[in-house]
Amino acid sequence: MNAIAERAPQFGRVTLPRVVRSEWTKLRSVRSTRWALLAAVVFTIGIAALACAIVSHHYPQMSAHDRADFHPLEINFAGVQLAQLAIGVLGVLVITAEYSTGMIRASMTAVPTRLPVLWAKAIVYAATTLVLMVPAALIAFVVGEAIFSRRNIDVAFSAPGVTRAVIGAGLYLTVVGLFGLGLGAIVRNTAGGIALFAGIMFVLPPLMNVLPASWNRAASPYLPLQAGQAIMSVTPGNQLAPWTGFGLLCAYAAAALAVAAVLLRRRDV
Amino acid sequence: MIEARGLTKVYGEKKAVDDLSFSVRPGIVTGFLGPNGSGKSTTMRLILGLDRPTAGSVTVNGTSYRRHAAPLHEVGALLEARSVHTGRSAFNHLLALAQTQGIPRRRVDELIDLVGLHDVARKRAGQFSLGMGQRLGIAAALLGDPQTVMLDEPVNGLDPEGIHWIRNLLRGLAGEGRTVFVSSHLMSEMSLTADHLIVIGRGRLIADVGVREFVGRASKRLVRVRTPQATRLAEQLTGHDVTVVPQGDGSLEVAGLTAEQVGEAAAAAGIVLHELTPHEASLEEAFMELTRDELEFASEAAV
Numbered sequence: 072m073n074a075i076a077e078r079a080p081q082f083g084r085v086t087l088p089r090v091v092r093s094e095w096t097k098l099r100s101v102r103s104t105r106w107a108l109l110a111a112v113v114f115t116i117g118i119a120a121l122a123c124a125i126v127s128h129h130y131p132q133m134s135a136h137d138r139a140d141f142h143p144l145e146i147n148f149a150g151v152q153l154a155q156l157a158i159g160v161l162g163v164l165v166i167t168a169e170y171s172t173g174m175i176r177a178s179m180t181a182v183p184t185r186l187p188v189l190w191a192k193a194i195v196y197a198a199t200t201l202v203l204m205v206p207a208a209l210i211a212f213v214v215g216e217a218i219f220s221r222r223n224i225d226v227a228f229s230a231p232g233v234t235r236a237v238i239g240a241g242l243y244l245t246v247v248g249l250f251g252l253g254l255g256a257i258v259r260n261t262a263g264g265i266a267l268f269a270g271i272m273f274v275l276p277p278l279m280n281v282l283p284a285s286w287n288r289a290a291s292p293y294l295p296l297q298a299g300q301a302i303m304s305v306t307p308g309n310q311l312a313p314w315t316g317f318g319l320l321c322a323y324a325a326a327a328l329a330v331a332a333v334l335l336r337r338r339d340v
Numbered sequence: 341m342i343e344a345r346g347l348t349k350v351y352g353e354k355k356a357v358d359d360l361s362f363s364v365r366p367g368i369v370t371g372f373l374g375p376n377g378s379g380k381s382t383t384m385r386l387i388l389g390l391d392r393p394t395a396g397s398v399t400v401n402g403t404s405y406r407r408h409a410a411p412l413h414e415v416g417a418l419l420e421a422r423s424v425h426t427g428r429s430a431f432n433h434l435l436a437l438a439q440t441q442g443i444p445r446r447r448v449d450e451l452i453d454l455v456g457l458h459d460v461a462r463k464r465a466g467q468f469s470l471g472m473g474q475r476l477g478i479a480a481a482l483l484g485d486p487q488t489v490m491l492d493e494p495v496n497g498l499d500p501e502g503i504h505w506i507r508n509l510l511r512g513l514a515g516e517g518r519t520v521f522v523s524s525h526l527m528s529e530m531s532l533t534a535d536h537l538i539v540i541g542r543g544r545l546i547a548d549v550g551v552r553e554f555v556g557r558a559s560k561r562l563v564r565v566r567t568p569q570a571t572r573l574a575e576q577l578t579g580h581d582v583t584v585v586p587q588g589d590g591s592l593e594v595a596g597l598t599a600e601q602v603g604e605a606a607a608a609a610g611i612v613l614h615e616l617t618p619h620e621a622s623l624e625e626a627f628m629e630l631t632r633d634e635l636e637f638a639s640e641a642a643v
Contacts, residue, residue: 083410083441083442083443084409084410084441084442085409085410085411085440085441086442089439089440089441089442090439090440092439093436093437093438093439093440094436096432096435096436096439097425097428097432097436100428100429100432100436101425101427101428102427103427168425168427169425172422172424172425172426172427173421173422173423173424174423174424174425174428174433175423176390176419176421176423177423177424177433177437177480178437179389179390180388180390180411180412180415180417180423181411181412181437181440181441182411182440183388183389183405183406183408183411184406339385339390339391339392340385340390340391
């Protein structure tokens with residue numbers, strides 16, 4: 072009873088930095104975070120090394136045509152394709168797990184203005200993925216190109232566009248995570264959120280093939296995945312300019328978070 | 341202090357809370373009583389701003405909950421539905437809530453000790469028993485040293501020792517001048533803890549009275565009397581509002597007269613009595629009497 076009777080000193084107001092600290096505690100204190108982030112890092116580096124080793128092994132047998140199509144960076148980013156699934160799904164979970172467990176009621180009781188919780192989640196999750204995935208992309212690049220260098224088919228970090236593409240891979244994964252978070256906050260359900268995320272990212276692109284070829288060519292570069300991955304590309308193709316595409320992915324993520332914010336204010340918890 | 345004015349919440353076709361007005365005063369334990377599904381939890385969610393009222397308003401300590409700068413310092417709440425991430429430890433759960441308003445870490449440790457979760461504070465909350473979960477919820481409610489404490493069915497799942505602990509805790513909090521608002525569907529539980537009652541049924545206010553007054557007002561006093569001359573006695577017991585019901589075992593149940601009046605009437609007629617028992621309706625019966633018409637699913641309907 073004494074602990075209650077003591078007036079605890081200077082209980083503060085709710086501020087965004089405080090909610091950010093709270094969200095960091097939440098993120099680091101559940102297992103799914105550790106597993107998903109570990110998976111993303113391992114995929115990015117491990118699959119890059121594996122893919123580079125396999126291609127490097129086969130390179131002498133490759134046709135001239137295949138060699139002309141070959142670009143070391145594309146092989147190097149094979150792991151990013153898998154890592155984005157882990158990052159996106161964790162982004163969904165960061166918010167939907169609060170709904171499935173009921174934690175959201177405690178969160179929204181502590182912060183009844185609600186929006187700081189969403190912003191703090193976005194800040195914490197983006198910072199965490201950025202800090203992990205930019206170095207992971209760099210390591211993947213160094214390892215992959217070291218493997219290619221034995222056949223002299225590597226590309227230098229200083230080559231045109233390469234620095235942007237490697238750092239861009241980390242940025243891309245960060246924004247994919249935010250997109251997942253936004254979709255999760257709209258749907259408020261883990262299964263639904265993951266389905267929506269995977270649908271937009273991985274199911275929509277092949278579905279575009281049912282469109283007339285000219286429509287497909289015109290529309291595909293604007294899909295979130297294709298637009299965002301333009302920043303990782305150093306070869307010409309049917310895609311937007313690197314920063315334009317990445318900017319468009321940022322806009323998709325921002326739009327998802329904005330819709331989520333409006334709904335969060337309006338809906339009952 | 342909680343003040344509801346014309347509070348109404350409609351979900352689709354169903355009016356969960358219907359024009360509810362009441363005040364919950366500081367310094368006493370106020371019981372919030374109603375059958376399951378009568379709108380207690382919804383009312384509490386409206387108080388916390390988790391749900392938006394369809395009409396009316398509710399304020400806590402003068403303003404709507406959402407407007408308070410340090411909400412956990414104003415109201416500490418335990419909701420009936422679990423509000424804990426099952427994968428997070430009790431300590432980290434409380435820490436995350438505390439950090440939103442700069443409540444120091446040592447306050448978290450204090451509360452873990454207070455509710456008796458010291459040994460399991462690092463275990464994942466998903467492994468907690470119902471009783472441990474309730475204790476964690478109560479720790480979360482008290483985290484901000486709140487002026488108003490609001491608990492939804494707090495004794496659910498607690499063992500007798502835990503129930504005793506809650507009762508003392510609630511009385512202690514009220515004794516410190518705090519506003520204590522506790523819901524239950526069990527009248528007997530309320531009779532042991534509450535000073536004042538707000539009774540609802542089907543989302544509507546049925547009573548807003550002191551516990552003692554509530555029982556007096558709602559209960560019919562009955563007198564059970566056994567005599568070999570039951571028919572003669574029944575003839576003597578007449579008057580306005582008096583009913584005599586013969587029971588299966590040959591005794592009579594008399595409503596509208598005190599045991600003294602029945603005894604005197606029997607003596608005046610020279611009737612021998614074998615038993616004369618005044619029977620005060622329990623709080624439970626008083627509650628059933630009041631809410632019978634308001635029950636969402638009356639028992640007969642279920643049969």
